[in-house]
Amino acid sequence: ETGVTQSPTHLIKTRGQQVTLRCSSQSGHNTVSWYQQALGQGPQFIFQYYREEENGRGNFPPRFSGLQFPNYSSELNVNALELDDSALYLCASSLRLAGGGVDEQFFGPGTRLTVL
Amino acid sequence: SQQGEEDPQALSIQEGENATMNCSYKTSINNLQWYRQNSGRGLVHLILIRSNEREKHSGRLRVTLDTSKKSSSLLITASRAADTASYFCATGRLRDDKIIFGKGTRLHILP
Numbered sequence: 001e002t003g004v005t006q007s008p009t010h011l012i013k014t015r016g017q018q019v020t021l022r023c024s025s026q027s028g029h030n031t032v033s034w035y036q037q038a039l040g041q042g043p044q045f046i047f048q049y050y051r052e053e054e055n056g057r058g059n060f061p062p063r064f065s066g067l068q069f070p071n072y073s074s075e076l077n078v079n080a081l082e083l084d085d086s087a088l089y090l091c092a093s094s095l096r097l098a099g100g101g102v103d104e105q106f107f108g109p110g111t112r113l114t115v116l
Numbered sequence: 117s118q119q120g121e122e123d124p125q126a127l128s129i130q131e132g133e134n135a136t137m138n139c140s141y142k143t144s145i146n147n148l149q150w151y152r153q154n155s156g157r158g159l160v161h162l163i164l165i166r167s168n169e170r171e172k173h174s175g176r177l178r179v180t181l182d183t184s185k186k187s188s189s190l191l192i193t194a195s196r197a198a199d200t201a202s203y204f205c206a207t208g209r210l211r212d213d214k215i216i217f218g219k220g221t222r223l224h225i226l227p
Contacts, residue, residue, distance in 0.1 A: 004158075033215060042204050042217035043159070056213045090158060101146030101208035102215070107158040 003027065004093050006108035014116050018079045021111045025072040025093030031055075031102050032074040034066060035090040037110075043090055049074060050096055078113075086115045122205055122218040130226050135192045137221040139205030140185075146208040148181055150190050153202045153220070162190075162203075167210075192223075200225045 003026040013019050025032050031050045035043035045058035049068035063079040072093070078085060089112075092105035121140045129135050139148070147166045151159040165172045165181045165188070172179045178191040192199055202220040209216060 035217070042219045043206075044217070045215050048213065048215070056215075058214060092159075097146070099146070101210075101213055104149060104161040104164050105159075105206075105215075106161065107151075109158040 004091065004106050004108040006089075006091055006111050008111060009109065010112045010114075012114045012116065013081050015081055015083060017081050017115075018077065019081060019113065021076040021078075021089050021091075021113070023074045023076070023091035023093075023108055025074065025091075026106050029072060029093035029095055029106070031094045031096050032068055032072065033092045033094070033102075033105065034074070034076045035092065036060075036085075037088040037090060039087075046076070048102075081115045083115050086113060088112050122203070122221045124221060125219070126222045126224070128224040128226055129195060131195055131197060133195055135195050135199070135223055135225075137190045137203050137223070139188045139190070139218055141188075141205075141207045141216065141218075142186065143207075144210040145183070146210055146213070148179075148188050148208075149206045150177075150179060150188075151204045151206060151217075153204065154200075159204065195223075195225045197225050197227060199223060 005024045007022045033048040034046040037043040047057040052068045065077045067075045088110045090110045092107045094102040094105045149164045150162040153159045163174045176193045181188045204220045206217045
């Protein structure tokens with residue numbers, strides 16, 4: 001158990017809808033990263049938040065957006081859902097290192113999103 | 117693709133044998149981490165090796181890093197049935213802090 005929680009565990013939406021996924025980071029961690037994992041693939045980096053600001057983004061369109069709150073909980077919002085957005089969405093919390101980069105990441109169990 | 121590469125893609129070995137997985141990446145990194153994932157669940161952190169380190173051990177795990185070849189290897193010694201899982205390497209890119217995962221190696225330990 002990592003202490004990182006995500007909600008909901010499963011979600012079914014239809015194309016064109018909007019979705020908000022939530023993550024509660026491990027206590028003391030100041031960085032949260034979000035990943036999309038398609039079946040049989042490795043996680044793809046969506047973006048990272050550090051002290052409530054976006055700090056690095058992968059190759060995802062602007063309809064993927066996020067927020068990090070002062071208590072280090074976080075949201076991932078996806079607008080105008082497409083069929084290809086169906087995937088496991090993972091959040092990971094960590095500490096930013098003084099020399100750059102992040103220390104080990106603690107992952108939540110993920111939210112399985114299905115877009116019909 | 118923004119992903120690194122692990123090889124082999126799949127590996128089946130007998131219980132008790134050693135398993136070796138390799139990871140290659142493309143850009144300069146802050147560190148490299150290995151993770152395990154069981155059946156599409158959340159990832160479990162195994163070990164982190166920094167760019168100025170060459171080898172690291174944790175229990176039955178041994179990780180090496182060769183920054184000149186941009187590659188790393190994960191060795192699991194005396195494998196057990198519970199080691200059956202997918203293993204991923206993840207690199208923290210130096211220039212922009214992006215974290216890049218490989219496609220993973222699916223390890224199956226045969227009884």
